[in-house]
Amino acid sequence: MRIKPGANTYGKNAVNLSRIIRHEDYHEFRQVSVSVALTGDFDTAHTVGDNALILPTDTQKNTVYALAREHFTGPIEAFGLTLSQHFLSRNPQVSQVRVELVEHLWQRMAFDGAAHPHAFTGGGSEKRTTVVTRTAAGTTVVSGLKGLMLLKTTDSAFVGYPKDEFTVLPETTDRILATECEASWEYTSAGLDFEVLHHRIRQSLLRTFSEHKSLSVQHTLYAIGEKILQENDEVKEISLIMPNKHHIPFNLEPFGMANTNEIFVATDAPFGYITGTVTREE
Numbered sequence: 555m556r557i558k559p560g561a562n563t564y565g566k567n568a569v570n571l572s573r574i575i576r577h578e579d580y581h582e583f584r585q586v587s588v589s590v591a592l593t594g595d596f597d598t599a600h601t602v603g604d605n606a607l608i609l610p611t612d613t614q615k616n617t618v619y620a621l622a623r624e625h626f627t628g629p630i631e632a633f634g635l636t637l638s639q640h641f642l643s644r645n646p647q648v649s650q651v652r653v654e655l656v657e658h659l660w661q662r663m664a665f666d667g668a669a670h671p672h673a674f675t676g677g678g679s680e681k682r683t684t685v686v687t688r689t690a691a692g693t694t695v696v697s698g699l700k701g702l703m704l705l706k707t708t709d710s711a712f713v714g715y716p717k718d719e720f721t722v723l724p725e726t727t728d729r730i731l732a733t734e735c736e737a738s739w740e741y742t743s744a745g746l747d748f749e750v751l752h753h754r755i756r757q758s759l760l761r762t763f764s765e766h767k768s769l770s771v772q773h774t775l776y777a778i779g780e781k782i783l784q785e786n787d788e789v790k791e792i793s794l795i796m797p798n799k800h801h802i803p804f805n806l807e808p809f810g811m812a813n814t815n816e817i818f819v820a821t822d823a824p825f826g827y828i829t830g831t832v833t834r835e836e
């Protein structure tokens with residue numbers, strides 16, 4: 555029996571990069587975590603320990619910081635495109651470069667309506683994401699967001715599901731709908747205005763979530779994906795992850811009180827885990 559290497563990749567993960575963009579009278583601040591993964595002709599590294607074709611992950615990490623100086627000034631997608639182009643063009647043994655960027659979002663402070671020139675708030679759960687994958691045949695850009703907390707206090711129902719001997723869940727026509735949304739969408743091209751598109755798509759996601767008369771998380775997930783595809787020709791397909799962050803009405807009857815859909819217990823686990831992709835027909 556002959557044994558041979560199967561699929562493999564290597565690279566540097568979690569290259570944490572922060573940068574200041576210094577303007578005369580104000581600063582911008584950006585923070586991103588970059589992960590690089592190379593695919594290519596690395597069989598001899600695995601089989602005989604020959605590193606002749608192995609660009610060290612330490613060099614990959616340094617390249618991220620060095621190219622950031624000139625090239626990390628715009629959207630994360632643009633920086634991912636630059637990095638992937640650099641690694642693919644310089645390394646003939648590499649057939650595919652995957653660069654993932656996760657941006658931590660900082661918001662400028664404002665006082666009495668005036669933006670502060672160099673102080674920010676942040677550390678929130680929402681991140682902006684992109685994965686740029688480049689081969690000689692082409693480049694794909696899959697962008698999105700994660701950690702986006704969404705909640706609405708009405709316009710959410712869950713009824714009409716099958717009941718068996720283990721069903722205790724009461725049907726409800728008015729519940730809290732809450733999720734920590736993760737979305738990723740594939741763009742149709744690598745040459746788009748990713749900054750404008752990101753904000754337009756995010757806004758469309760929020761608006762649909764808020765306006766939708768939800769019959770389930772699944773129903774809302776599809777409505778969000780459908781709206782984003784309808785409004786953005788630049789989006790080929792979108793995948794959403796929407797865990798159901800349950801808020802369960804708390805029973806106040808033992809205390810002689812009625813709970814008129816106002817007092818809930820928020821539970822961490824277990825939680826419903828709803829995922830879906832919305833795509834275009836050929």
Ligand SMILES: O=c1[nH]c(=O)c2[nH]c(=O)[nH]c2[nH]1
Pocket residue numbers: 712723769770771772798826
């Ligand atoms: O929106 C929902 N979808 C489900 O699949 C489900 N299952 C459940 O118990 N509650 C809910 N809510």
